[in-house]
Amino acid sequence: MLLIRSLIVVLALSILGLAAAEPALADAERVDALVELFDPNTQIPIENTFQNPASELAEEVQSGAWFSFLLFLPFLILPQVLLLVVIFKFRDRKDGRKPATFIHNNKLEIFWTALPVVVVIIVAIPMTQLVYKMDLPAANADQDGLTVVVIGKQFQWKYEYPQYPGLKVGYADGRQQPVVLQKDRMVTLQFTSEDVNHAWSVPAFGVKKDCFPAPRFNYAWFTPTRTGFFDGQCYELCGEDHGRMVLSAVVAEEADFKAWVNIQSNSLDARDVVELLRKTDDSQLGEDVAALSQAVTDYFADDRSAGRTLALQYWAGYSYNLDVGDQEKILHTSRENERKASAEVEATRIRALATEQRPVLDNLIKTTLSRLGAKPAPAVEPTTSPTVASGQQEG
Amino acid sequence: MSAAPLPEIKRYSGVLDWISTVDHKKIGLMYFWFAFIFGLVGGGLAGAIRLQLASPAAVWEYVQAAAMGLRESPGGLFGTENALFSQSYTTFNQMTTMHASVMIFFVIIPAFAAFGNYIVPIMIGARDMAFPKMNAFAFWLLVPAAVLMLASFFVQGGAASSGWTAYPPLSVRSDGPGQDMWVLGVHLAGLSSILGAINFIVTISNMRAPGMGWLQMPLFAWATFINSIIQLIATPVLGAAVTMVLLDRNFNTGLLDSAKGGDPTLYQHIFWFYSHPAVYIMILPGFGAISHIFAAFSSKRIFGYFAMVIATASIALLGFMVWAHHMFSIGMPPWLQTWFMIASLGIGVPTGIKVFSWLATMWGGNIRFTTPMLYALGFISLFVLGGFGGLILALVPVDYSLHDTYFVVGHFHYTLVGGSVMLLFASTFYWWPKMTGRMLNEVAGRTSFVFMFIGVMVTFGTMHVSGAMGMARRIGVYREEFIWLNQLTTAGYLMTAIAALIVFGALIASMLRKADAKDDPWEVNDIQQSFEWAISSPPPAYNFEHVPPIPVLDPMKHGHDEAKPAST
Known part of the structure; x- marks a missing residue:
C-alpha cells in the first residue's frame, strides 16, 4: 500500500516538474479571490x-x-392563560359571592406533578x-480530520495546525x-490558554x-457544512x-484551503519580498528593481513550485488590501472630517499603487522563473497525513 | 393564662437604641432599610452599565478600529477617551462585578432576612428570635462587609473586576487590594448569613407556640426554615472557595493554578455549589410570602399546603444537585453533564407544583387587586417566563450556544427582578402596615407596579433576544447589530428604576405619616387567622403579652371554613 502510494507521489512530482517548465503564474483574479476570502477585515451581518x-x-x-421549546411551550402558556382567567373570572365584584373553600x-x-x-x-x-455525540472527539474523529489547537491569550487568539508542521496563525x-477550516472536513479543536480563562465560540458552529x-486542554469537534x-x-x-x-x-473549499495552507507555509520569505516591493517608489524604481529582482531570485532559488508563486502573489495582494482596509476603517469610524478626507486620498493612492506595482511583481516572477529554468520543486517535507502531502503539491 | 410582667428592654433612646437593640422587629427594620439603600446603590451601578451599553460609541466598529490599533474611539462611558471614571474597560468590569455582589449579598439576601426577622417570630407565636444578640451581630456584620466592598472602589487598582463569580486565574492575577477586599467582604456577609440561618433554624424548631406542629406552621415560616438550612449548608462552601482565591493571591499557594498542580475548575465547582443554592436562598422565602398574599387577597385558604411544603423542600434538595449547569462549557464527562441536565430540568417539576397551587389558591376566590396582590400576580407571569428560559438553558447542547450570552443575563434577571424583587415589593406593601403601623400609598404602589412590570419585560425580554443572537455577557463594546436592542434595554432599565424610586418615595412618605394602621389593615384575618394580623400594628415589645392561643386553623384540614375570630 505504502509502495503504491509513494509511486503515485513520485509520478505526480514528475508531472508537476514538467508543468513547471512553463512559468506557473496564477491569474490575478484567482489571487484577488483568495485575498478577499481570507480578508481579516471582512465584516458580515x-x-x-x-x-x-x-x-x-x-x-x-x-x-x-426547537423540539424542546415546543414541548415546554404549554408550560409557559398555560399558567399565563390561567392567570388571566383567574384575574377576570374571580375578581371581587362585591356581589356577596362566597369564595370557594377547597384546600386541596x-x-x-x-x-x-x-x-x-x-x-x-x-x-x-x-x-x-x-450530549454524548457532541462530547466524543476521539470516537467521531476520522483519519482525515483536521486538528486545530486554539490558544487564548489576553486579548487575542492563536491557532496551530499540528498536522501541518510550522503552520500557525494568530494576531x-x-x-x-481568521482560523481557516475546510468545508465538509471534520475538525477537532483543542482549547487551551496562555494566561486566564477564555471561551472560544462561533455561534454558527454551535x-x-x-x-x-x-x-489543561478542552476539546470540541464539528464538521463545517457551509463556506463563508x-x-x-x-x-x-x-x-x-x-x-x-x-x-x-473562514470555511473554505478544499482547493482554497490547500492554497491557504501553502500561502501560510510560505508567508515568511514571501512577505520579505513584498515588503521590498512596497518600499519601491516611482522615483527610484530603477534602482529598487534590481534589489527586488535579486530578492525574487533568492525566493525561487530552492523551490519554484506553483504554490510558492501563488504565495508570493497572494501576500502582495494581501499587503495592499490591508492598507486600503486601514484607511477605509478610518473613513468609516472617524468623526474628524480632515482625517476622513486624508484617509480617502490615501486609499485611492494605495489602490493606484497596487494596480501599478502588482503587474511589476508578476512580470518579475515570470522572468525570474524562465531565467532560472524549469527545475522541479524539491520533495515536500514528509508529513503525517497523505492528504497534506498531495495538498502541498497541487497548491 | 397570665404572664409575669415583661421586662423593659428600652435602655437607650434615639440612635443608640437602634445600635444597641436586640429586638427582632427593630433588627428586621434595619435589615430592610439596609437592603433598600443598597438596592439603590446596586441599581445605580446597573445604571452605569446600561448607560455604557446604550451609548452608540460602544458599538462594534470601534472594536474593529481598536483591534487595528486605531485607538481613537471614545467607546462610551468607560472608553479610552472622554472617560468618566478611568481610562479602561476595567472600570466597566468593576461595575458589573459590584452590581452583582451588592445586589446578591447586600440587597436580596438581607431583604428576605428583614421579613424573616420581623414576621417569622410573630407568625409562630414567639416573643423574639432564639438568640437576640446573635441576631443583632448578624445584622451589624453586614455593615463592615458592605463598607469593605464599596471602599475598594477607592483603593489603588480599584474594585474587584473579575465578575462576581471571581473565576481564577483572572481573580488571582488582578492588581491592587480590590479583589482581597471583595473576598473579605464576602467572608463577613457569609458569616452574617450563617449566623442568621442558625438563629432561624433554632427559633423555628423550638419556639413555635404550644400546639403549633410542624405542619401547622405558616408557609412563610416553612420557607424561611428551609432557606436557612440551605444557607447553613452552602455558605461555608462559598467561604472555602473565596478563601482559596485569597490564599492564591497573597501566599502563592497555587491551589487554583494549573501550572502549579492546582485546578481552576475546582474553584468553579465549589463556587457554584454555593451559588446555585444561593439562587433559591434569594427566592424561596418570597415563595412562602406570596402564598399568604394570594390566599389573603382571594379571601381563600392556601391550596395544597402539604404539597407546597414538599415542593419547597424538594427545590432546596435538588438545588444542591444541579450546580454544574452553570459551567457545562468547562468540559465535563457526558454522564455528568446528563445528570446535571436532567436534575436541572427536574427542578421545573416542584416549581410547577407551586405555580399551579398558587393559581388554584386564587381559583374561585374574590380577588382584590391591592398593590401586594398586583405584584404577586405580576410575579407569576414573569417568573414563569424566567423559569422557561431556565429549562432551555438546562439542555446541555443548547447551553453551549447560549452560555455566557445575554440570554443567561435575561434569564436570571427575570427570576431575580421579575421574581425576587417583585416578591420583595409585594411583601413590603403587604407587611409594611404591620411593621410600622403606617399604610403605604396605594396609588403610588399601583403606579410602581405598572412601571416595574413593563420595565422588567422590556429590559430583560430584549436581553433574551440579543443573547439568542449571540451577544456575549460582560462586554462594554459590541457590534452594531445589537445597538437598538441595547438601547431598548436601557429604556426598560429606566422604567424599572422609576418603579423602585416610586416605592422608595412611598416608604419615605409613609414614615412622615401618623401610625394609624389597623391591626388587620387588609381585612384578611377572618379567613387567614394568622398571629401577625391578630396583634397590634406595629406589635408591642415582645409581641405577645400572653402565650398566644394554639393555632385556630390547621392548614391541612377543612373545618374552620366558617370564619371564626382568632382570639376565640
Whole structure:
C-alpha cells in the first residue's frame, strides 16, 4: 500500500516538474479571490445562533432546541392563560359571592406533578444522545480530520495546525487573523490558554468551550457544512479588553484551503519580498528593481513550485488590501472630517499603487522563473497525513 | 393564662437604641432599610452599565478600529477617551462585578432576612428570635462587609473586576487590594448569613407556640426554615472557595493554578455549589410570602399546603444537585453533564407544583387587586417566563450556544427582578402596615407596579433576544447589530428604576405619616387567622403579652371554613 502510494507521489512530482517548465503564474483574479476570502477585515451581518447553522452539530442542536421549546411551550402558556382567567373570572365584584373553600385536590395535584415529569423524560432522551455525540472527539474523529489547537491569550487568539508542521496563525498586522477550516472536513479543536480563562465560540458552529491555562486542554469537534466567513468572540470574562477579544473563522473549499495552507507555509520569505516591493517608489524604481529582482531570485532559488508563486502573489495582494482596509476603517469610524478626507486620498493612492506595482511583481516572477529554468520543486517535507502531502503539491 | 410582667428592654433612646437593640422587629427594620439603600446603590451601578451599553460609541466598529490599533474611539462611558471614571474597560468590569455582589449579598439576601426577622417570630407565636444578640451581630456584620466592598472602589487598582463569580486565574492575577477586599467582604456577609440561618433554624424548631406542629406552621415560616438550612449548608462552601482565591493571591499557594498542580475548575465547582443554592436562598422565602398574599387577597385558604411544603423542600434538595449547569462549557464527562441536565430540568417539576397551587389558591376566590396582590400576580407571569428560559438553558447542547450570552443575563434577571424583587415589593406593601403601623400609598404602589412590570419585560425580554443572537455577557463594546436592542434595554432599565424610586418615595412618605394602621389593615384575618394580623400594628415589645392561643386553623384540614375570630 505504502509502495503504491509513494509511486503515485513520485509520478505526480514528475508531472508537476514538467508543468513547471512553463512559468506557473496564477491569474490575478484567482489571487484577488483568495485575498478577499481570507480578508481579516471582512465584516458580515451577524448570523443568529439559531438561524443559520453552519455545521451538522449546530443543525442538530437547533432542531433539538426547537423540539424542546415546543414541548415546554404549554408550560409557559398555560399558567399565563390561567392567570388571566383567574384575574377576570374571580375578581371581587362585591356581589356577596362566597369564595370557594377547597384546600386541596389530590387528582389534580398528581396530574400536574406527573405530566411535567413525562415531558422532562421525553426531552431528556434525545438531548442525552446529543450530549454524548457532541462530547466524543476521539470516537467521531476520522483519519482525515483536521486538528486545530486554539490558544487564548489576553486579548487575542492563536491557532496551530499540528498536522501541518510550522503552520500557525494568530494576531498579525494589528488584526485577529481568521482560523481557516475546510468545508465538509471534520475538525477537532483543542482549547487551551496562555494566561486566564477564555471561551472560544462561533455561534454558527454551535460550539463553545472554555480555554483553561495549559496544561489543561478542552476539546470540541464539528464538521463545517457551509463556506463563508463566520464571527465569534471570547465568551468568558478575561480582563479589561474581553469585549474586544474577537475572533473569526473562514470555511473554505478544499482547493482554497490547500492554497491557504501553502500561502501560510510560505508567508515568511514571501512577505520579505513584498515588503521590498512596497518600499519601491516611482522615483527610484530603477534602482529598487534590481534589489527586488535579486530578492525574487533568492525566493525561487530552492523551490519554484506553483504554490510558492501563488504565495508570493497572494501576500502582495494581501499587503495592499490591508492598507486600503486601514484607511477605509478610518473613513468609516472617524468623526474628524480632515482625517476622513486624508484617509480617502490615501486609499485611492494605495489602490493606484497596487494596480501599478502588482503587474511589476508578476512580470518579475515570470522572468525570474524562465531565467532560472524549469527545475522541479524539491520533495515536500514528509508529513503525517497523505492528504497534506498531495495538498502541498497541487497548491 | 397570665404572664409575669415583661421586662423593659428600652435602655437607650434615639440612635443608640437602634445600635444597641436586640429586638427582632427593630433588627428586621434595619435589615430592610439596609437592603433598600443598597438596592439603590446596586441599581445605580446597573445604571452605569446600561448607560455604557446604550451609548452608540460602544458599538462594534470601534472594536474593529481598536483591534487595528486605531485607538481613537471614545467607546462610551468607560472608553479610552472622554472617560468618566478611568481610562479602561476595567472600570466597566468593576461595575458589573459590584452590581452583582451588592445586589446578591447586600440587597436580596438581607431583604428576605428583614421579613424573616420581623414576621417569622410573630407568625409562630414567639416573643423574639432564639438568640437576640446573635441576631443583632448578624445584622451589624453586614455593615463592615458592605463598607469593605464599596471602599475598594477607592483603593489603588480599584474594585474587584473579575465578575462576581471571581473565576481564577483572572481573580488571582488582578492588581491592587480590590479583589482581597471583595473576598473579605464576602467572608463577613457569609458569616452574617450563617449566623442568621442558625438563629432561624433554632427559633423555628423550638419556639413555635404550644400546639403549633410542624405542619401547622405558616408557609412563610416553612420557607424561611428551609432557606436557612440551605444557607447553613452552602455558605461555608462559598467561604472555602473565596478563601482559596485569597490564599492564591497573597501566599502563592497555587491551589487554583494549573501550572502549579492546582485546578481552576475546582474553584468553579465549589463556587457554584454555593451559588446555585444561593439562587433559591434569594427566592424561596418570597415563595412562602406570596402564598399568604394570594390566599389573603382571594379571601381563600392556601391550596395544597402539604404539597407546597414538599415542593419547597424538594427545590432546596435538588438545588444542591444541579450546580454544574452553570459551567457545562468547562468540559465535563457526558454522564455528568446528563445528570446535571436532567436534575436541572427536574427542578421545573416542584416549581410547577407551586405555580399551579398558587393559581388554584386564587381559583374561585374574590380577588382584590391591592398593590401586594398586583405584584404577586405580576410575579407569576414573569417568573414563569424566567423559569422557561431556565429549562432551555438546562439542555446541555443548547447551553453551549447560549452560555455566557445575554440570554443567561435575561434569564436570571427575570427570576431575580421579575421574581425576587417583585416578591420583595409585594411583601413590603403587604407587611409594611404591620411593621410600622403606617399604610403605604396605594396609588403610588399601583403606579410602581405598572412601571416595574413593563420595565422588567422590556429590559430583560430584549436581553433574551440579543443573547439568542449571540451577544456575549460582560462586554462594554459590541457590534452594531445589537445597538437598538441595547438601547431598548436601557429604556426598560429606566422604567424599572422609576418603579423602585416610586416605592422608595412611598416608604419615605409613609414614615412622615401618623401610625394609624389597623391591626388587620387588609381585612384578611377572618379567613387567614394568622398571629401577625391578630396583634397590634406595629406589635408591642415582645409581641405577645400572653402565650398566644394554639393555632385556630390547621392548614391541612377543612373545618374552620366558617370564619371564626382568632382570639376565640
